[in-house]
Amino acid sequence: IAVAVALPPYWLLRNPSEVIKTRQQIGNMRGDDSTSSTSASIDGKVVSPWEAVQIIINDNNNSTIDGMKELYTGYIENIIYAYPADVIKFVAYEALSSGKEKSRVTPLEGAMYGAGATAIAQFVTTPLDVVRNRVMAKSASTQSYPPSKGDMDCGRNGSGDADAENNNDSQSHVTQKASSYVDTLVILAKEEGLSGLFAGVTPRIGKAILSGAIQFATYEETKESFRKVFEKK
Numbered sequence: 001i002a003v004a005v006a007l008p009p010y011w012l013l014r015n016p017s018e019v020i021k022t023r024q025q026i027g028n029m030r031g032d033d034s035t036s037s038t039s040a041s042i043d044g045k046v047v048s049p050w051e052a053v054q055i056i057i058n059d060n061n062n063s064t065i066d067g068m069k070e071l072y073t074g075y076i077e078n079i080i081y082a083y084p085a086d087v088i089k090f091v092a093y094e095a096l097s098s099g100k101e102k103s104r105v106t107p108l109e110g111a112m113y114g115a116g117a118t119a120i121a122q123f124v125t126t127p128l129d130v131v132r133n134r135v136m137a138k139s140a141s142t143q144s145y146p147p148s149k150g151d152m153d154c155g156r157n158g159s160g161d162a163d164a165e166n167n168n169d170s171q172s173h174v175t176q177k178a179s180s181y182v183d184t185l186v187i188l189a190k191e192e193g194l195s196g197l198f199a200g201v202t203p204r205i206g207k208a209i210l211s212g213a214i215q216f217a218t219y220e221e222t223k224e225s226f227r228k229v230f231e232k233k
Contacts, residue, residue, distance in 0.1 A: 003086045011078045016071040018078065020052045022136045074136035077181050081128040085121050092117035093216060107221040114216025115209040122208035127197040129204065131184045 057067030096113040097105050105113070122129075188196050 003083060003090075007079050007082050007086070011075060011082065015075050015078060016053075017049075019056075019071050019073055019136050020049050022133055024049070024052060073138065074132050077128075077132040077135045080181060081125060081132045084128070085125040088124055089117050089121035089212070092120045105220050107217040107224070110220030111213035111217035114212040114214075114219075116212070118208040118212025118215070119205045122204045123201060126199075126201045126204055127185065127188070130197060130199050131181060131188065134184060134188075135181065 053067070053071070056070045057064060059067075059070075093113055096116055097109070192199075
């Protein structure tokens with residue numbers, strides 16, 4: 001219940017930055033000295049996050065209202081993904097640490113349990129994450145955004161521009177055909193199978209292990225500190 005209450009306002013704040021990040025990542029990322037590693041190149045121009053917002057507004061006939069709506073693309077999908085991810089994470093953490101007194105879990109143990117719990121949650125919800133990212137990138141994939149770095153590498157390695165274009169088209173194919181979250185998930189499963197549903201699962205688990213360890217180690221350390229303070233009183 002607490003997760004369900006917290007997620008809507010959380011994503012109300014985070015959703016615009018998530019849309020910008022996703023659409024920057026489907027462009028060409030540059031990491032040289034003259035370019036920020038967090039910038040994307042669109043139509044040959046390096047675009048900062050603020051410029052990306054302006055582009056979204058311009059693409060919506062300079063309408064601030066329509067631009068804001070575009071920034072909240074995938075809002076519902078983000079909540080649909082985040083709710084089970086958070087619930088599974090905390091349930092798994094409780095299950096892993098249930099053999100110890102809750103007030104006596106050390107930060108190191110919390111880090112290990114948290115890493116495992118978060119990895120489990122992120123693995124299980126990978127298909128939901130794939131769908132939400134494709135929904136947020138939908139408008140970008142139907143406009144004049146460039147192919148990804150992998151697509152450009154494909155062309156440079158002798159596959160030709162046609163192969164790169166076909167590869168890019170296949171990435172946006174599912175999202176273009178789908179009109180809802182469920183549609184996207186079903187089409188993704190039918191057309192790309194498990195490899196599509198679990199695309200990027202390895203780096204997700206790696207990130208989950210690190211973030212989960214830090215989150216729950218901090219949680220247990222903070223809880224222990226408060227316990228000592230109240231014991232003194």
